[in-house]
Amino acid sequence: MPSGSDIRLPWHLRLPGPLERDFTDFFRDSVARVAPWAALNVVVLLSLALALEFSMSPEVAASTWRPRLLCLMLAVATALVARHGEWRRWLHGLSMALALAVALTGDWMALTVDHPLAFSLFLQTPLAILLMSVLLRVPFYWAVAGSVVMIGALAASLYQGGRTGEDLAMVLLLLSLSSASMSLFGQYIYERLLRQHFLSENVLFQHRDELHSANRVLESQATVDGLTGCLNRRGMESRLDELLHGFSRGGGKERVSVLLFDIDFFKQYNDTYGHLAGDECLKAVASIPRSLTQGDKDFVARYGGEEFMVVLANTSLKDALVVAERMRTRIEQLGLPHSGSRVSQVVTISVGVTCAGEHAADANTLIKCADEALYQAKGAGRNQVAYMNDQGRVLAL
Numbered sequence: 001m002p003s004g005s006d007i008r009l010p011w012h013l014r015l016p017g018p019l020e021r022d023f024t025d026f027f028r029d030s031v032a033r034v035a036p037w038a039a040l041n042v043v044v045l046l047s048l049a050l051a052l053e054f055s056m057s058p059e060v061a062a063s064t065w066r067p068r069l070l071c072l073m074l075a076v077a078t079a080l081v082a083r084h085g086e087w088r089r090w091l092h093g094l095s096m097a098l099a100l101a102v103a104l105t106g107d108w109m110a111l112t113v114d115h116p117l118a119f120s121l122f123l124q125t126p127l128a129i130l131l132m133s134v135l136l137r138v139p140f141y142w143a144v145a146g147s148v149v150m151i152g153a154l155a156a157s158l159y160q161g162g163r164t165g166e167d168l169a170m171v172l173l174l175l176s177l178s179s180a181s182m183s184l185f186g187q188y189i190y191e192r193l194l195r196q197h198f199l200s201e202n203v204l205f206q207h208r209d210e211l212h213s214a215n216r217v218l219e220s221q222a223t224v225d226g227l228t229g230c231l232n233r234r235g236m237e238s239r240l241d242e243l244l245h246g247f248s249r250g251g252g253k254e255r256v257s258v259l260l261f262d263i264d265f266f267k268q269y270n271d272t273y274g275h276l277a278g279d280e281c282l283k284a285v286a287s288i289p290r291s292l293t294q295g296d297k298d299f300v301a302r303y304g305g306e307e308f309m310v311v312l313a314n315t316s317l318k319d320a321l322v323v324a325e326r327m328r329t330r331i332e333q334l335g336l337p338h339s340g341s342r343v344s345q346v347v348t349i350s351v352g353v354t355c356a357g358e359h360a361a362d363a364n365t366l367i368k369c370a371d372e373a374l375y376q377a378k379g380a381g382r383n384q385v386a387y388m389n390d391q392g393r394v395l396a397l
């Protein structure tokens, strides 16, 4: 069975249409679990930076508190969005906005703050790149675009602003470029592994689903009669055993009745109308007991060629005889012509009834008793119901 790991991801990482959409949700949800902690980390660092700036000089803090507050608000918003399912689709956008705000406000503060160490605020660009890729984990292509914007803005600020010498500008740029290349490489590998994992899970899940439905089809094919849609003999045996097992566990207080019936002179029906018409007759006859059984545990099974079994749970012999007689008359009322029958002009059945609560609790004995009653119904002239009473005597209804 394919596992998903044998499907190779393309270098550009994109998955085919709907899978890509599903992956985006999966990726966002997995990031959302850690995003609040990442945002908290940013909140702590920004607060420390502001406290440090205030302790260094209140004038410095006077020009930095606004950009710091903007970043703090974005960090809090990112944490909130990550925690609410319906807002989550904004998560990557807000993460990007936070990282860009950190980088760009750093550039702006480095250009405007009047302090000998102000150039160090340019370092917010490499830090923002790390924040975006390593902590907040925006998708790889977003991270590439974000890094380009941040490094471009840094280069413009360094060379146009004239606050640093050429050497320091070069060092700061190189530092930002190296942090971008390392974190983007890490991000690429991380996203590749995540996509491969998603693919494996997804493909396995689909195969598991297909296997389950194939099993269900096979199971029903193995227990259902293809012609009439009733249970076949195998299905009947397992359902009857299950029912009698529950019955004996319940201390035998419930009753299970078995009705075994057979179409009268069916051989002649086939001989007169042909085998295909015989099949149609079987289908029509089977539909009657199926319409009469209503309980969850009741069922109809095709026991043999033209022999059917109806099992009624929680039904006494008296009630089962009412159902058997109703079934016999309904089938007669179908009015299927049967010129080969020696008992009627239409298709009729003979029924043998027994009840587990009266004398037998195992499937074989129960079927044997119903069969004896059916034999009696046939012997007594067909088109009638016979039953075995609790003394084991077979009587006609």
Ligand SMILES: Nc1nc2c(ncn2[C@@H]2O[C@H](COP(=O)(O)OP(=O)(O)OP(=O)(O)O)[C@@H](O)[C@H]2O)c(=O)[nH]1
Pocket: 227, 262, 263, 264, 265, 266, 267, 268, 270, 274, 275, 276, 277, 278, 279, 282, 304, 305, 306, 378, 382
């Ligand atoms: N058309 C059709 N006939 C079937 C099928 N299965 C069994 N039969 C036929 O059912 C007939 C059963 O005949 P018998 O067992 O002699 O019973 P009968 O003719 O109904 O006579 P009694 O039961 O004594 O009334 C046979 O001719 C089988 O060929 C089936 O799936 N389709």
